[in-house]
Amino acid sequence: MRNSNRQWILKKRPVGDIKQGDLELVEQPIPVPGPGQFLIRTLYLSLDPTNRIWMSDMEQYMPPVQIGDVMRGGTLGVIEQSNNPDYKPGEIVNGIAGWQEYSVAGGAQKMAKGPAPLPAYMSVLGMTGATAYFGLLDLGKPQPGETVVVSAAAGAVGSIVGQIAKLKGCRVVGIAGSDEKCRHLVKDFGFDACINYKKENIRAALKRECPNGIDVDFENAGGDILDAILEQINMKARIVLCGMISGYNDKQPRPGPSLTNILMKRARIEGFIIIDYFPRLGEFLAEMSKWVAEGKIKYDTTVVKGIENSLSALNMLFTGGNTGKLLVQVSEE
């Protein structure tokens, strides 16, 4: 056990790209659990596009992280010491302990070790899997034979969305940022097609790969990609607005896409945040665990080691450096 607790503190709100100095890595004493509390050693830290939102003071779905506070982040940890008879050393808990090596809590959600490796419970069987599952099925309502487009398709959410849509009998077209990612999604994950938006004209490529138009768009990117998609939607298309990562580093909020086709095609754009579905996570976990066990849903994980690398790792989400779920392994299991 280390004798200090390294933490990433939000020093100032990033303007544009996140820069070294916006967050600072500091060393603090390892916290001591009080009566009824226990000490958690962080095993894995989840890195997500929404972290960038939490660093800002834009209108958002949770309070922003305050300047001077430990950066917020989803975590999986192991109990090291406990003053609470309900929580025993060695038990695994998940939560949002943030970007730090140790934390104390008086309660937490325990995680029974399942058949999948621990990181899977932070990706395909965790929040990102649930985001894909409920966003696509509840809002996108894909029907057999329909065409589903997913942007940021090689990401933790997008890669699962595409595979679920395939299970539902849809034509699935991914949009990703490299030929390698595209090949992987088609060859290994069963996407029907994948467009490298950095190389191809997105409008021409969508026309080629979606000859019957677009019925469902699971939107993680926003910006030009969303503009292009909306030009090719079908009647009553559903746009699941899950994220708009292309704009998270913008210094000024940018305008959105023309809504003309939303009107003409009687289509729908609906915002989606997974926290609304927490009461239904059991439903997701039951079905997704089965799919994963049967090999019907595959997943990628990019693991970066060491809490000190969290900030540079986060930037991989914006530069396209990761494939699938991006995690920091903070300490050994």
Place this chain on the structure above:
Amino acid sequence: MRNSNRQWILKKRPVGDIKQGDLELVEQPIPVPGPGQFLIRTLYLSLDPTNRIWMSDMEQYMPPVQIGDVMRGGTLGVIEQSNNPDYKPGEIVNGIAGWQEYSVAGGAQKMAKGPAPLPAYMSVLGMTGATAYFGLLDLGKPQPGETVVVSAAAGAVGSIVGQIAKLKGCRVVGIAGSDEKCRHLVKDFGFDACINYKKENIRAALKRECPNGIDVDFENAGGDILDAILEQINMKARIVLCGMISGYNDKQPRPGPSLTNILMKRARIEGFIIIDYFPRLGEFLAEMSKWVAEGKIKYDTTVVKGIENSLSALNMLFTGGNTGKLLVQVSEE
């Protein structure tokens, strides 16, 4: 009976504002009904913002009017001569006979004369009333106590939307283009408040009049007004996208509003066009006729006389010259 048929022909697609010369008034012989056909004399011509869309070749929900064709328009007419035993002279029919004094048809929807004056069947008891009814109730789903905002509130659709929302127990805030229209909506139509967007700062005024935020937006305007509304929506807000008249005369399609708040508030934007609800018009007519008869829903009509004035009258929709439904009386009842 006149001895010629005056028609408005689309000569070229308007660029920006509609100009004299984009359409041309011509005289043709009165058409002669063939076997099984009948001759209709147009009584009223409906003028609607969507007419501007039909003149363009933008992506739209019906084929655009072709150059050289009679301009499309909703009409109410009376049968003058008939070679069809099912249609008798003197019967009233509605349809889309277009911007002309006479037309022939082999079939048409007959209209039994109801208790309301004929023009009412082209407004509150016609397509514009149905647009307000289904758009608000089916897509907006207003709940008692919620705040409903409606733009172009003094128009044929907006003025009815606001009154239905009041019947459903909502706080109703209209947005219109003059103090006189605003006073009228509050005093005579029971709106809780109305904002003159040409005089007031729309953001500050919305904040003042929607202290609990905005739950439903019935959108007829688009542009800056929609931007401002989206900044003040509540969780799970419903944006009924019925029209975006502020942009119909734009030479270039403009970007849409930032979708950030749609994501953060898990809100929904949904396009709406009344033609999808034709199978359910009976349901609307039954309830709306009752409301009108009981004085619960009031309506305004602006009637311009003479087919020759159709084009200048249409521009009233874009300059704010009319209140309520805008009709051309083409001939005497």
